Amino acid sequence: MSAPATRGTDRRVAESRPSPAREAQNSATRWGGASRTLLWGAGLAALLVVSIVVAVTIGPAALSPADVLASVGAHLGFGESTLSPLRDGIVWQLRMPRVLTAAAVGAGLALCGAVMQALTRNPLADPYLLGLSSGASVGAVVVLVLGWSLMLPLAAFAGAIVALLATLGLALGAGRAGRAGGSAGARLSPTATVLAGVAVTSVFGAITSLVIFWSATNDSYREILNWLLGSLAGTDWTSVAISGVALVVVGVPLVASARTLDAFAVGETGAAALGVNVARSRVLLLGGTAMLTGALVAVSGSIGFVGLVLPHAVRLVVGPGHRALLPLSMLAGAIFLVWADTAARTMFDPRELPVGILTALIGGPVFAWLLLRRRSTT
Amino acid sequence: MSLDLSRVHFDRAGRTIIDSIDATLPGGALTALVGPNGAGKSTLLHLVAAVERATAGDLALDGRSLPGMRRRERARLVALAEQQGEVDAQLDVEASVLLGRTPHLGAFAAVGAGDREIAARALDAVGATAFAGRSVAELSGGERQRVVLARALAQQPELLLVDEPTNHLDLSAQLTALELLAGLAREGLTVVTALHDLSHAAAYADHVIVLADGRVVAAGAPGEVLTAELVERVYGVRAQVVEHPITGRPLIAVAAPGSHAAAPGSSHAATPVAAGSGAHAGLG
Numbered sequence: 001m002s003a004p005a006t007r008g009t010d011r012r013v014a015e016s017r018p019s020p021a022r023e024a025q026n027s028a029t030r031w032g033g034a035s036r037t038l039l040w041g042a043g044l045a046a047l048l049v050v051s052i053v054v055a056v057t058i059g060p061a062a063l064s065p066a067d068v069l070a071s072v073g074a075h076l077g078f079g080e081s082t083l084s085p086l087r088d089g090i091v092w093q094l095r096m097p098r099v100l101t102a103a104a105v106g107a108g109l110a111l112c113g114a115v116m117q118a119l120t121r122n123p124l125a126d127p128y129l130l131g132l133s134s135g136a137s138v139g140a141v142v143v144l145v146l147g148w149s150l151m152l153p154l155a156a157f158a159g160a161i162v163a164l165l166a167t168l169g170l171a172l173g174a175g176r177a178g179r180a181g182g183s184a185g186a187r188l189s190p191t192a193t194v195l196a197g198v199a200v201t202s203v204f205g206a207i208t209s210l211v212i213f214w215s216a217t218n219d220s221y222r223e224i225l226n227w228l229l230g231s232l233a234g235t236d237w238t239s240v241a242i243s244g245v246a247l248v249v250v251g252v253p254l255v256a257s258a259r260t261l262d263a264f265a266v267g268e269t270g271a272a273a274l275g276v277n278v279a280r281s282r283v284l285l286l287g288g289t290a291m292l293t294g295a296l297v298a299v300s301g302s303i304g305f306v307g308l309v310l311p312h313a314v315r316l317v318v319g320p321g322h323r324a325l326l327p328l329s330m331l332a333g334a335i336f337l338v339w340a341d342t343a344a345r346t347m348f349d350p351r352e353l354p355v356g357i358l359t360a361l362i363g364g365p366v367f368a369w370l371l372l373r374r375r376s377t378t
Numbered sequence: 379m380s381l382d383l384s385r386v387h388f389d390r391a392g393r394t395i396i397d398s399i400d401a402t403l404p405g406g407a408l409t410a411l412v413g414p415n416g417a418g419k420s421t422l423l424h425l426v427a428a429v430e431r432a433t434a435g436d437l438a439l440d441g442r443s444l445p446g447m448r449r450r451e452r453a454r455l456v457a458l459a460e461q462q463g464e465v466d467a468q469l470d471v472e473a474s475v476l477l478g479r480t481p482h483l484g485a486f487a488a489v490g491a492g493d494r495e496i497a498a499r500a501l502d503a504v505g506a507t508a509f510a511g512r513s514v515a516e517l518s519g520g521e522r523q524r525v526v527l528a529r530a531l532a533q534q535p536e537l538l539l540v541d542e543p544t545n546h547l548d549l550s551a552q553l554t555a556l557e558l559l560a561g562l563a564r565e566g567l568t569v570v571t572a573l574h575d576l577s578h579a580a581a582y583a584d585h586v587i588v589l590a591d592g593r594v595v596a597a598g599a600p601g602e603v604l605t606a607e608l609v610e611r612v613y614g615v616r617a618q619v620v621e622h623p624i625t626g627r628p629l630i631a632v633a634a635p636g637s638h639a640a641a642p643g644s645s646h647a648a649t650p651v652a653a654g655s656g657a658h659a660g661l662g
Contacts, residue, residue: 034488121466256485263480266529267464272429274533275453275481320468323488 037324040317044331051335052103055342056095060349063091072096093236101235101299102341102355103334104243106306108251108296110333112289113307114314114326115254118261119285120168122190123370126308127160127293130193131200133302135163136294137208137227145215153242157294163200164290170196205302230303230356232341239299246295250288251330257285258322265320303356305363306333312366379440379455379536379568380405381426386435388418388425388592395421397592398435403570403585405440408563410579410600411572413589414613419572420461422589423539426570427458439537453481457530459523461541461572467515471525474514475500478532493532500531504558519546523555531562538562540571544578556582576630580604581622588612601628 057063067083071091074081081088109127116125127133139159143151171193209224226233260281263271272278296303310333311325318324337355340362344355381403388396396418403409411419424430426437428445437444444452457478465474475497476489483489501507504524509517514525523546530538540559544552552575560582563569573579579586580600588595588603590612596603609617615632622629 259480259483259485263477265466265469266474266477267460269424269429269458269460270464273427273453273456273458273460273530274477275450277449315468319470319473320466321473 037318037328040324040328041331044328044335048103048331048335048338051338052099055099055102055338056091058342058346059090059095061087061090063087067091068096097237097240098232098235098341098345099338101239101243102232102337104240104247105232105296105300105303106310106333106335106337106340107330108243108247108292108333109303109306109337110310110329111247111251111254111307111326112293112296114311114322114329115257115261115285115289116307117311118264118322119282120188120190120193121264121267122188122193123312124190124194124308124367126305127289128201128302128304128306129308129367130197131163131167131204132160132290132293133230133297133304134201134204134208134228135159135161135166136290136297137302138163138204138211139294140298141208141211141227145211152298153246153295155294156298157291159204160290160294160297161287163204164286167193167196167200170199225354227301228356229354230301230359231344231352231354232300233345233352233354235299242295243299246292250292250295254285254288254292255326255330257281258326261285261322261326262320301354301356303337303359305359305367306337308370309359309363309366310336312370381537381568381570382436382438382441383426384436384438386422386425386437387433388421388430389433390421395592396425396432399592399594401587401594401597403568403587405568406563406566407584408560408569408571408582409585409587410583411570411587411589412574412576412579413595416591417589418592419589420541421592423458423541423570423572426537427456427539428452429458450481453533455535456537456539457533457535459527459530459538459540459543461545465514465522465525467513469514470510471501471506471512471514471517472497472510474525475510475528475532478529481533496534497528497532500528501525503531503562504528505554520548520551523547527555527558535567537568537570540569542572542574544573544575552578576604576609576632577622577628580628580630581625604628604630606630 053065053068056068057065067087068091070079070082071088073079074088075092083091112132113126116127116130117123119125120130136156136159139155139157139162140152142159143149143155148155168188171188174192174196175189205228208227212224212227213220225231232239260271260276263274263276264278264281266274268278311329314325314329314332318328337359340358341355344353344358347353383399383401383403386396386399387394399422411422413419421430425432426444428447428449432445439455444456447455469477472494476493478500479489479493479496483493498507498510501510504527506521506524506528509521514522517525523543527540527543530540538559543555543559547555556578559569559571563584571583573583583600585598586600586603587597588608595612596608604619606617606619609615609619609630609632613632614635616635616637617633618631620629620631621627
């Protein structure tokens, strides 16, 4: 085909070359700031280690960081413990597993939140707000009542999946109902999704409460509160194992999907045109978040807003690229929950506050801020 | 690279959208897909990009079946610039364009200097270098459209599919966009674009395919295909092909079916030349 000789205009595009200054500025922009990401990663990792050690020292029995390190060293096979058996037990049997569980749960929830926000293209997505946590609670509580505690993570996963399907199905249905004439391809609106999550959370929260109330003999109110609001009271090394294994087995593949999650920023059609298997990615990645949420809820109940707050905070610092966002959100989530739980168990000593109350206290205003910001940009 | 469609068929929800299309689109040329709203232009582009799967038939780029390819491999050959391409408002322009490198990058590979260079050239090509550092949220509709096109170019495709490149653009920007596509075709890229404005198709395309109700009504060189008779039949309007007073290319003058020529000097003249051609209808 020969190109026509005359065109409608002699305008020429694309003649200016980028200036050196522009290039320099570009190379420093958010997407590829690899060294910046590494710096933040190293800083947060160090802060996490310090936080864990210091958090273990905090509590009614006074301990120093040196005591903590001595106890940990002894249990890992480096020399003899210099602590009395009682103090050693406080470090190794009580506080350390609790602090480590807090770190794993915080990291996992933040990761789930970041992944869900990308997949549903909804800045308000979070395992708690979309009902996954409440579904996982039902699964966990039911097997605990039945005495099948070995099934705990599996049941919580099943509950999370059911809740996720219910929320997304409800939101899609609302999207279709809201569109007269029923044109093809209903979309998940962020608002409908969050509303659907409220409905699902209410129902599953009620079921959790009913099951506990029906089965428990004495202190059912406290137990209900711990499941609904989330609490790390009573966590032990089994909790560390469940949450830690889930974090590695599910978390690593999720973090490795960063580039796929990036592509979701251009919508489903756009992502498909970039070579992403949209349907399969969505099922696998959402399934992964449900699995991870299930394992975390099984040890901690429904701790809310960690998955909402931390990814947004990290995004403000390193931008929206998931290769940096996911690992840094995990570190930030771990640090956040370690300190939130430390506050929860010491603020009203000797009484314990369910840690979810504190995370909601911080997360609620952030949620409101996100709502207002969404409004101003769309 | 030429694109061959053989018996391509697509049903959605029990309705036939694309009805067993056969067509050959020349390589290194600009092909315009024209036709009324709902004719299947966007759907056909989606089928070529394999964003949607054809119910039957095959699409081959230089003899290689596109649906049979691995996704990433296909995305290195075929890029789609959507009509209202979604762009996450949180991204800056450069990051958004760099997403076009996705099919070229491994899961663990970082975006490298070479990728940045390619993204910069793509922004340059669409004349968007000036807002590379800005947030997508701050851009106008026309600027966003250029960013979407730059992302497609950053894929370094052999086949570029562009849905309604003139939508939401003012007159001058429309011509700039079409010039750009024609220029890319002259450089050897195979470009397929859905257009509403028949005069644009006549002025810029090397090859025109007219779609109606999911079928190919006519295909060939614009001068041969875009006749008054065909336009009247396909669009149900009155049409006349005249010579463009500036470029000499065919200009398709259209008017509503009942229109009559008004007396000279009347302020209620018949529908102006080439207006009402749907460039602002935005319904694809």
